[in-house]
Amino acid sequence: MSEKQGKHIAIYGKGGIGKSTTTSNISAALAEAGYRVIQVGCDPKSDSTTILRGGNDLPTVLDTLREQSKVKIEDISAIGFGGVLCIEAGGPVPGVGCAGRGINAAVELLQELKLFEEYKPDFVLYDVLGDVVCGGFAVPIRDGIADRAFVVTSSDFMAIFAANNLFKAINKYAPSGGARLGGVIANSIQAPYAKSLIDDFATKTGTSVVGYVPRSFTVAQSELYGKTVIEAVPASEQAQVYRDLARFIDENEDSVIPKPLNAPELKKWARLWGDRIFEVEAGVVHDMESI
Amino acid sequence: MAHHIDGSRNSCALHGALQVIGAIEGAIPVLHSTAGCGAQHFLGVNRLDAGGETFGAPPVSSSNISEKHVVFGGGSRLREQLKNTIKVVEGELYVMVTGCSTEMVGDDIPAMAKEGREQDFPVIYANTPGFRGDVHQGYQLAIKALIEQLPALGKAVEAPSKGVVNIWGIVPHQDPFWSGNLEELGRLLKGIGLEPNLLFGYGQGVPSWQKLPDAHLNIVVSVWGDGTAKLLEERYGTPLLAVEGLPVGAAAARLLRAVSDRLALDQQRTELFIQSEEKRLHTSLGALADTYYRAGFQREFALIGESAQVVGVSEFLTGTLGLVPRTLVITDNPPEYAREALSTLLKGLVHGDRTELYFSEDHAEITDLVFLGAAELVLGSALEKSVALELGVPFLQISFPVADRVVLNRCYAGYRGAATLLEDLGSEILAHSYR
Amino acid sequence: MKRTLGNFSLDGLRVYLGLSSATAFGVRDLVRELGGEVVGITVNRLDELHKGRLEELARQSAEMQIHVGDGQPFEEINIIKRLSPDLYLGDAAHLGQIGRLGIPVISLEETPLLGYNGVIRLAQRFSTALQNRSFGAALALTPLPYHEAWLQRSPNWHIKKEVK
Numbered sequence: 078m079s080e081k082q083g084k085h086i087a088i089y090g091k092g093g094i095g096k097s098t099t100t101s102n103i104s105a106a107l108a109e110a111g112y113r114v115i116q117v118g119c120d121p122k123s124d125s126t127t128i129l130r131g132g133n134d135l136p137t138v139l140d141t142l143r144e145q146s147k148v149k150i151e152d153i154s155a156i157g158f159g160g161v162l163c164i165e166a167g168g169p170v171p172g173v174g175c176a177g178r179g180i181n182a183a184v185e186l187l188q189e190l191k192l193f194e195e196y197k198p199d200f201v202l203y204d205v206l207g208d209v210v211c212g213g214f215a216v217p218i219r220d221g222i223a224d225r226a227f228v229v230t231s232s233d234f235m236a237i238f239a240a241n242n243l244f245k246a247i248n249k250y251a252p253s254g255g256a257r258l259g260g261v262i263a264n265s266i267q268a269p270y271a272k273s274l275i276d277d278f279a280t281k282t283g284t285s286v287v288g289y290v291p292r293s294f295t296v297a298q299s300e301l302y303g304k305t306v307i308e309a310v311p312a313s314e315q316a317q318v319y320r321d322l323a324r325f326i327d328e329n330e331d332s333v334i335p336k337p338l339n340a341p342e343l344k345k346w347a348r349l350w351g352d353r354i355f356e357v358e359a360g361v362v363h364d365m366e367s368i
Numbered sequence: 369m370a371h372h373i374d375g376s377r378n379s380c381a382l383h384g385a386l387q388v389i390g391a392i393e394g395a396i397p398v399l400h401s402t403a404g405c406g407a408q409h410f411l412g413v414n415r416l417d418a419g420g421e422t423f424g425a426p427p428v429s430s431s432n433i434s435e436k437h438v439v440f441g442g443g444s445r446l447r448e449q450l451k452n453t454i455k456v457v458e459g460e461l462y463v464m465v466t467g468c469s470t471e472m473v474g475d476d477i478p479a480m481a482k483e484g485r486e487q488d489f490p491v492i493y494a495n496t497p498g499f500r501g502d503v504h505q506g507y508q509l510a511i512k513a514l515i516e517q518l519p520a521l522g523k524a525v526e527a528p529s530k531g532v533v534n535i536w537g538i539v540p541h542q543d544p545f546w547s548g549n550l551e552e553l554g555r556l557l558k559g560i561g562l563e564p565n566l567l568f569g570y571g572q573g574v575p576s577w578q579k580l581p582d583a584h585l586n587i588v589v590s591v592w593g594d595g596t597a598k599l600l601e602e603r604y605g606t607p608l609l610a611v612e613g614l615p616v617g618a619a620a621a622r623l624l625r626a627v628s629d630r631l632a633l634d635q636q637r638t639e640l641f642i643q644s645e646e647k648r649l650h651t652s653l654g655a656l657a658d659t660y661y662r663a664g665f666q667r668e669f670a671l672i673g674e675s676a677q678v679v680g681v682s683e684f685l686t687g688t689l690g691l692v693p694r695t696l697v698i699t700d701n702p703p704e705y706a707r708e709a710l711s712t713l714l715k716g717l718v719h720g721d722r723t724e725l726y727f728s729e730d731h732a733e734i735t736d737l738v739f740l741g742a743a744e745l746v747l748g749s750a751l752e753k754s755v756a757l758e759l760g761v762p763f764l765q766i767s768f769p770v771a772d773r774v775v776l777n778r779c780y781a782g783y784r785g786a787a788t789l790l791e792d793l794g795s796e797i798l799a800h801s802y803r
Numbered sequence: 804m805k806r807t808l809g810n811f812s813l814d815g816l817r818v819y820l821g822l823s824s825a826t827a828f829g830v831r832d833l834v835r836e837l838g839g840e841v842v843g844i845t846v847n848r849l850d851e852l853h854k855g856r857l858e859e860l861a862r863q864s865a866e867m868q869i870h871v872g873d874g875q876p877f878e879e880i881n882i883i884k885r886l887s888p889d890l891y892l893g894d895a896a897h898l899g900q901i902g903r904l905g906i907p908v909i910s911l912e913e914t915p916l917l918g919y920n921g922v923i924r925l926a927q928r929f930s931t932a933l934q935n936r937s938f939g940a941a942l943a944l945t946p947l948p949y950h951e952a953w954l955q956r957s958p959n960w961h962i963k964k965e966v967k
Contacts, residue, residue: 174441175473654945657899664913690938
């Protein structure tokens with residue numbers, strides 16, 4: 078691969094955690110700040126960039142690849158809010174074929190088409206289905222693709238579990254040139270203990286939280302209009318949260334190799350938090366308790 | 369510990385399955401995999417097997433899937449391939465077999481077979497990705513598929529015949545003399561009044577496979593037939609009889625007596641038949657005797673081959689022909705439990721002051737073992753030709769791959785096989801001494 | 804030589820030789836050197852050249868059978884069956900018949916005795932022949948071409964009868 082154009086960032090997170098919303102808003106914020114941005118959705122559901130392009134149709138890379146032997150960038154991309162170039166890798170219908178290989182094939186095609194050399198982006202954001210179920214979903218964090226990965230998580234145990242799995246993947250690939258972890262993005266912060274729980278997980282795994290995104294009706298509302306918060310309600314507090322995140326990603330290049338918890342450790346950790354949350358709900362008060 | 373294997377003679381499960389299907393008259397394989405799988409089989413097996421293909425190099429229909437089939441699933445590609453194959457290639461049974469990539473993707477092959485059957489096409493399938501094991505696993509997987517799915521095709525079978533016995537454990541082509549060996553074992557079983565069901569080779573088609581449940585006994589001549597015989601025992605209650613290896617010469621009498629015992633056959637008939645076969649072989653030995661001593665046949669030998677072959681051939685060479693085993697190499701990678709049994713068995717069967725038994729499928733390692741053993745005679749595969757040349761000793765190709773011999777009905781099993789082995793080995797020794 | 808041959812010896816073994824006169828006496832020495840005892844020799848002919856060696860042999864072991872006869876296998880078989888040696892060493896045309904008696908046979912035709920290597924090869928042949936007697940046992944299952952009665956008689960029986 079020729080010299081890399083722009084900063085390549087992979088954003089992972091368990092399905093339904095708000096990863097696409099977060100990524101799209103970061104893309105929008107970066108574009109608003111004047112950067113050239115590409116967002117690549119790496120999820121067979123292919124709805125990563127919907128709110129960047131007003132819900133308009135966009136043929137996926139893989140669908141196009143299936144239909145025609147020669148694919149041009151124009152066929153598989155759309156210009157969204159602020160000039161963000163939107164691409165959806167796509168994938169097979171659920172239960173058929175191999176979505177992991179699909180991600181691999183799509184990313185390969187983008188490189189073959191010299192997308193990055195032609196478009197000269199400042200940022201490329203890969204929005205990846207975060208369960209890292211097989212090697213295909215780890216493609217964006219392998220050597221030569223993304224430099225940094227961020228993980229979006231809520232305080233739900235299954236989201237944390239998925240984040241921990243991503244750490245395992247990074248742990249495997251980073252030593253051989255793969256992406257390192259930029260940090261954790263805490264999303265849908267609502268419950269009183271959520272922040273502490275995610276902070277604690279970050280500490281335990283040798284990482285840090287780079288932003289807290291509160292649960293917000295503004296987001297839900299904007300999505301219903303097919304827009305990012307940055308576009309729909311630019312003056313909102315929520316929009317500012319995303320701008321701060323975007324600035325952090327732009328200005329801060331720190332990254333680490335996380336130390337994932339093994340299965341018994343994770344189980345023990347979760348049980349501890351279960352007890353704490355129960356005590357919070359039941360009103361038990363301990364001295365020196367940080368919750 | 370993982371280690372690399374140099375020049376393995378054991379190809380993959382898919383190939384084993386193709387070899388099974390190719391050896392059944394009227395059975396047509398439909399390969400669902402990438403293009404290389406069929407080509408590899410042609411280059412690595414068919415092409416090294418002059419005369420070994422019952423029906424000429426079989427037309428292997430393949431879905432030759434590409435990346436889009438991996439990503440989106442190859443079901444529709446297979447459907448198209450299956451339909452076209454049925455239209456183009458004449459067959460009584462179409463067997464879909466899968467390679468690694470389609471199994472990784474998880475294409476729904478059983479559904480495809482069902483779909484075919486709903487349209488009244490005789491279609492079955494076997495899941496045979498190479499990652500499930502080597503050629504011997506493929507042999508078992510394909511046979512299992514045939515046993516389990518053929519009844520679903522629901523064809524009427526004629527009234528059960530009397531005295532049917534099935535023979536298992538000879539992997540077509542992996543034993544280069546499979547067809548002749550099966551026929552000879554069949555001839556012997558017929559000689560004691562049975563109706564052998566050979567299942568593979570000339571005259572062995574789908575009806576042979578449909579009558580296998582009628583068998584009174586499943587005879588197993590290698591560890592690779594164990595699973596099948598056990599499956600049939602569970603399914604149809606057919607008893608099984610496992611013998612030590614491919615019987616060559618006198619060992620055939622043991623097989624015949626054991627079968628005769630088990631099925632309570634006419635013992636006198638069995639003994640008379642054995643007597644006539646032995647007499648014939650001993651007459652051949654007598655005819656050879658002067659040459660045997662003059663040319664000094666009695667030598668230390670190295671034998672490289674599959675477990676059943678090493679057992680059978682070394683027993684004959686040692687127990688009847690008076691040769692002395694030096695280096696025995698078993699190449700078919702038998703399971704751990706079978707290795708111990710094989711070691712014990714061979715210790716009892718063959719004797720030599722300096723006999724060494726090895727298990728290896730690594731060409732480089734085998735070459736070293738044979739060279740260091742410095743036997744005066746080498747029996748092995750084409751891969752051992754160079755080390756035999758280096759040692760400057762006579763060499764006979766008897767195990768896969770046999771590259772420069774034409775093999776049609778030649779056999780090295782039973783009494784005829786013993787005589788043939790004597791002819792072939794003797795010819796090599798004489799050719800060498802006149803060189 | 805002793806070192807290369809290792810533990811190999813013909814200690815206590817009774818050997819019969821069937822060779823040309825010239826070779827037979829040399830091989831007899833070798834057999835003795837290896838610890839074996841030559842119990843009989845068949846030679847194709849004898850002449851003045853061998854007279855000295857022959858007399859010496861007769862002096863050394865009066866019991867040793869010396870059979871002179873070219874192309875008279877029935878006599879040789881008769882003698883060998885009677886002597887029942889542990890090993891036969893020779894280049895006769897009828898080796899198969901001797902093998903049928905259950906006696907290990909080594910042919911010198913394919914085992915040239917020349918020089919040091921020749922002895923090593925011969926020792927290897929001794930070793931394999933003594934190790935495995937199964938071929939002879941298999942041969943023994945088919946009959947010899949002679950009447951049992953002949954094999955019970957003196958090998959000179961037919962000659963005496965003709966003279967009378």
